[in-house]
Amino acid sequence: MKRRTVLKGIAGGTVSLAAAPTLLASTYGTAYAAEDEIKVGVLFPLSGTIAVIGRSLHNATMLAIDEINANGGISGKKIKPIVRDSQSSPAVYADKIKELILQQKVLTTFGGYTSASRKAVLPVVEKYNSLYWYPTLYEGDECSKNIMYTGAVPNQQQEQFVPWLIKNFGKRFYLLGSNYIYPKDENRICKALLKKYGGEVVAEEYVPLGHSEFSSNINKMRSLRPDVIFCTVVGDSVIALHRQYKTAGLDPSKMPFASLTTSEEEVSAMGGEYAAGHFTSAPYFMSADTPTNHKFVAAYQKKYGADKVTNFVSSASYFQVFLFQKGVEKLLSQGHGVGDLTPINIRNACLGEQVHAPQGVVKLDPKNQHTYLWPKIGQWQKDGQAKVIHESKKWVEPKPYWMYPGNRVCTPSGVKTEKS
Amino acid sequence: MFSFGTLLSGLSIGSILLLVALGLAIIYGTMGVINLAHGDFLMIGAYATWYLQKYWHMGLIATLPVVFIVGCIVGLVVEKTVVRYLYRRPLDTILATWGISILLEEAVNLGAGSNLKYVQLPGMLSGDWVLFGAHVGVYRILIIGIALALLIATSVLFFRTDFGLKVRAVVSNPETAEGHGVNSGLIYAATFAYGSGLAAFAGALVAPIKSVSPTMGIHYIVDAFLVVVVGGVGSLLGLFVSAGIIGEMESIIGFAIDDTTAKVIIFLAVIAIIRFRPQGLFVSKVRQPS
Numbered sequence: 001m002k003r004r005t006v007l008k009g010i011a012g013g014t015v016s017l018a019a020a021p022t023l024l025a026s027t028y029g030t031a032y033a034a035e036d037e038i039k040v041g042v043l044f045p046l047s048g049t050i051a052v053i054g055r056s057l058h059n060a061t062m063l064a065i066d067e068i069n070a071n072g073g074i075s076g077k078k079i080k081p082i083v084r085d086s087q088s089s090p091a092v093y094a095d096k097i098k099e100l101i102l103q104q105k106v107l108t109t110f111g112g113y114t115s116a117s118r119k120a121v122l123p124v125v126e127k128y129n130s131l132y133w134y135p136t137l138y139e140g141d142e143c144s145k146n147i148m149y150t151g152a153v154p155n156q157q158q159e160q161f162v163p164w165l166i167k168n169f170g171k172r173f174y175l176l177g178s179n180y181i182y183p184k185d186e187n188r189i190c191k192a193l194l195k196k197y198g199g200e201v202v203a204e205e206y207v208p209l210g211h212s213e214f215s216s217n218i219n220k221m222r223s224l225r226p227d228v229i230f231c232t233v234v235g236d237s238v239i240a241l242h243r244q245y246k247t248a249g250l251d252p253s254k255m256p257f258a259s260l261t262t263s264e265e266e267v268s269a270m271g272g273e274y275a276a277g278h279f280t281s282a283p284y285f286m287s288a289d290t291p292t293n294h295k296f297v298a299a300y301q302k303k304y305g306a307d308k309v310t311n312f313v314s315s316a317s318y319f320q321v322f323l324f325q326k327g328v329e330k331l332l333s334q335g336h337g338v339g340d341l342t343p344i345n346i347r348n349a350c351l352g353e354q355v356h357a358p359q360g361v362v363k364l365d366p367k368n369q370h371t372y373l374w375p376k377i378g379q380w381q382k383d384g385q386a387k388v389i390h391e392s393k394k395w396v397e398p399k400p401y402w403m404y405p406g407n408r409v410c411t412p413s414g415v416k417t418e419k420s
Numbered sequence: 421m422f423s424f425g426t427l428l429s430g431l432s433i434g435s436i437l438l439l440v441a442l443g444l445a446i447i448y449g450t451m452g453v454i455n456l457a458h459g460d461f462l463m464i465g466a467y468a469t470w471y472l473q474k475y476w477h478m479g480l481i482a483t484l485p486v487v488f489i490v491g492c493i494v495g496l497v498v499e500k501t502v503v504r505y506l507y508r509r510p511l512d513t514i515l516a517t518w519g520i521s522i523l524l525e526e527a528v529n530l531g532a533g534s535n536l537k538y539v540q541l542p543g544m545l546s547g548d549w550v551l552f553g554a555h556v557g558v559y560r561i562l563i564i565g566i567a568l569a570l571l572i573a574t575s576v577l578f579f580r581t582d583f584g585l586k587v588r589a590v591v592s593n594p595e596t597a598e599g600h601g602v603n604s605g606l607i608y609a610a611t612f613a614y615g616s617g618l619a620a621f622a623g624a625l626v627a628p629i630k631s632v633s634p635t636m637g638i639h640y641i642v643d644a645f646l647v648v649v650v651g652g653v654g655s656l657l658g659l660f661v662s663a664g665i666i667g668e669m670e671s672i673i674g675f676a677i678d679d680t681t682a683k684v685i686i687f688l689a690v691i692a693i694i695r696f697r698p699q700g701l702f703v704s705k706v707r708q709p710s
Contacts, residue, residue, distance in 0.1 A: 047526070049635050051534040179680050205678040210639045212630040213436070215429035216674030216682070222425070222555065239536060239631035247541070247557040247629060249548030269536030269631060308535075 032107040033341040037073075037080045038328065040065075041100035043111030043121075048088025049210075050113050052235075053265060053313065057135060058083075059304050060314035061110045064321035067299065074325050075332045082106055090120035097121045101130045108324060108343055110317065112136065115181060122147065131343035133324065135316035137260070137282070139185035140400040143410035146343070148350065149370040150320040150362075151313060152283050154189045155402040156373050157260050161281035162193040164377060164390055165258050170227025171199040176217060176241075179206035183232035186260055189403045190230055202226045207233065212240040218248045221255060231259040238262055239270040242278070252277030263311035264384065272384035283373035284312040284359040285386040293358035309384070310358070316371075319357035323364060326353045362395070368410030370398030425554035426675050427668065432560040434667025435567040436626060438660060440640045441647035442570055443618030445659050448648055450578070450591050451611060452510055453503060456517040458644060459637025460524040461616045465491050465623025466632045467528055470537040480542055480628060487624040488617045494524075495616020499609050507608065521637065529634045541628035563625055570618065575656050577614075587611055646690050652700025662701060 033039070042061055045054030065079045073079060082104045084096040093112070100106045101124070108131040112118050115138050125132045125146040137151040165173075173194055177183025183206060191201055202224045205217065211233075221229065233241050238261070245257070257278040264286045267275040286297060286309055296318055300310050310318075327350035331340060351366040363372040372395040378386025401408040407418040444458045468490045472483040498520055506513045545559045578584035589597040590604045598604050622640075630636070647666060651658030666686060673682035693701070 046534075047529065051529065051635075052536055052633055055534045207679040208683055211679060212626075212639060213433050213670065213679075215433055216426070216671050216679060219423075219425050219429055219671070219675050223423075236536065236631035236633055236636065240629065243541075243629045244557075247546050247548065247559055249555055249557070265535065269538050269633075271538050271540065 032105055032343070033077065033338050035338060036076070037078045038341070039080045039082055039104060039106045040324075041097070041104065041106040041109030041111065042081045042083045043086050043093065043096055043100065043109055045088040045113055045117075046085040050088040050235075053311075054086075054088065054113055056265060056308075056311060056314040057113060057317040059308075060300065060310070060317040061321060063296075063300055063303055064318045066303075068321065068325055074328045077328075077338075079321075086111065086117065090114075090116045093117045093120045094124055097124045097130075097132070098128075101125070101128045107131075107341060108133065108346060110135070110320065110324075113313070115139065118142075118147070129344055131347050133320045135320055136313050139182050140402065141185065141404050143368050143400055143415050145347070145369070145414070147369065148320065148323070148347070148364065149368075149398070149400070150316040150323070150364075151371075152373055152375070153370060153398050153400050153402070154186060155399045156283060156375050156396050157281045158186070158189055158193060159396070159402075160375055160390070160392060161258065161260075161377060162190060162199070163197050165228045165230075165279075166194075166197050166199050169256065171197075172202050172225075172227045173199055174202050174221065174224060174226035174229045175204040175232075176229055177206050177232035178209050178211070178234045178237060180209060183234075186232050187230070192403050207237060209235065209237070211237045214241050214244045217241075218244060218250065221245075221250060222248075226255060229255060229257045231257040232261055233259075234261050238266050239274075242270045242274040246274045262380075263313070264309035264386070265311045267380055267384050267386075268307075268309050272380065272382045275380035275384070276382045278380050279389075280378050280380070280386060281375065282312040282378065283375055284315045284357075285376060285378045285388060286310045287378075287385045287388065288359055288376075290356075290358060290360060292356045296358045312359075315358040319355055319362060322355045322357075323350055323353055323362075326350065326355060360395070365398055367412065368398060368400055370400055370410075372397055423554065424552050425556075426671050428551065428554050428556050429675075430668030430671030431564060431664070432556065432667070433670050434664045435560075435564040436622075437643055437647050437667055438571060438663035439563065439567040439622040439625060440619075441644040441651075441659060441663060442567075442574060443615040443622065444641075444644040445648050445651070445654075445656065446574065446615035446618065447612055448645075448653065450587060450654055451507070451608065453507070453612070454510060454514050454517070455503075455615075456514060456641065457498065457521040457524060457637075458517075458615075458619050459639070459641030460521045461491055461494060461619035461637075462623035462626075462640050463528065463632075463634065463637040464494055464524060465620025466539065466627040466636065467532055467537065467623075468620065469624040469627050470539050470632055471532075473540055480540065480545075480624070484621060484624055488621045491620020491623075492613040492617035494620070496609060496613040498616070499612040503612060504605065504608060525634045525637070532634075534634060537632040539627035539632055559629060566625065570621075571656060571660055574618075578656070583607075583610070646686070648700075650690055650693055650700055652702035655700070655702040658700055658702030 044058040045051050065081050069078050086093045100109055110133045112134045113136055118134055122144055133148045135150050140153040175187045259280045262280045297310055301308055327346045330349045351364055354361050354363040360374045375392040375396050376388050377390040379389050380386050408415050409418055447453050447455045465487045468487045469483045472478045502516050548555050548557045586602045586607050590607045594604045647663050651662035669686055670682050673685055
């Protein structure tokens, strides 16, 4: 009696074990999207050291999702955001992206801010062939088939900026950055451009992340008298830097900061009068005069508060959701069913797509999954907004390996080395 | 390299260090409590200044006494609810105050939002003066003055008043002091509140020239511990000298090489000092609770 039960049990166990793979296989195709909803991951740093900027990216993403849902969703399917907090930690990013892909079975994930976070996510999204949308400007030198890059790469920020600075202010540059990978790569590219256009580096210096005491740098500015302070100081530090610059009595009309990273966010925290006269190169400023931007800013402030500002990373966080929407719509309109909504099909559908972004019409480059953007040079005003002084006449192609050694280029089948 | 301007900057950096470390020196130096929430008391001070400016339209100088009191109250609450149970367990205070630090940080994050806050500097303080050919901001001079004034006021409080005598008595030997009618609980609470108030005060003063965010405290607490450890636990003179030395090192090395190198060299120097002179440069006359 007892023995029989045991045997039965074993038999039953075997059956269910055998059934498991078939069950998985049959649900695999439809796991990403249901008939009425599409699950996406939203993975920004909501706590920890980068929460300050992370929150604005999260908010912009959620705003875009709300707008799409309020208009009936994507072809009748509501987007269901699965929100996770990456806690500003690359290790947490790796854990959470895994959870989003494997347990939540999201179709795609929007997230990230720092390059370190992207590097932590990259092996996971590649391993599970998922799709990740990254909105930040960054140093380039990367090209994953599983990441969509909607922020600027160095050629989109520096190619027009550096010659413009030399022409308008002079050729002596003081390179000042925070001590990590992004400023070093950008400065290396800046130095190459200075060489090309006859500029010169009078000093190159990196301060620790979170540094807030710039007295010795200011002394150096006084004694070296550079024409331009090429600035890639990030986060809280840049606020301290601008305040101490002004209270030291230095003059932006003679020696301006030329930044790749200072946005409306930092300017509103330091106070417009401290930023006034300095410059930033970016594809988007809150003052952009496009219908999409007026709508974006109004909706953002209505939802999150009239004192909130938008910036070049939050605007990319916003428009990349609409690029995703385009891809899904395209697939469904081509007669594909819900079962065909997989990360890779969506990626292929999105490549080459265009969307009206707050900065103008942008396009995902089919070669490298980066984005055609509209570089601008903005001069900060006392009211905390940037006045666009120079604007690219056409959109600029993203070149993630521009000025990097090795003649590498992105191709649809991966990174290739070109013969020079 | 060793121009007057560089020396003046060093003085200015040192004065901020002194300001930030003073409250910690009171709490850590005289009570032996390793208060990891010190940076967050400073952060609370900066946020209080922001709040008073934004919603009560107070000028920076007018906010200072209010912020000091706010800091004292926060410190008092922390002391009464947590720290007072841990005076004989110094290692546990590290964990407990670290927890309080996270709590305060997240509370501000939820209450005031995570975006950076703007604290205004009065127009008349935002200019700069030229002293013997070297430029120095008016506000920097004000900070140097206030830091020195606070140091002197604190010395007077601890070495020239009845309250100070009681503090030193309680620190030397709580049982004997209580035997002579000193309420040691009250003395501890008041000292902790005073140190917290100083931290908040420092937060208000640095807010206009640095940045205000929930996580700002962490950068200050490291600096503050360096100053206290180098100067010698419990020695206000040591505090003054070590803030000056570290400030000048940061300014001179920062100017000659760069700030990252300056930080590295300062950390190395501090490690060497702790290795060969664990009691710090100046030995305190106050016996520590064992």
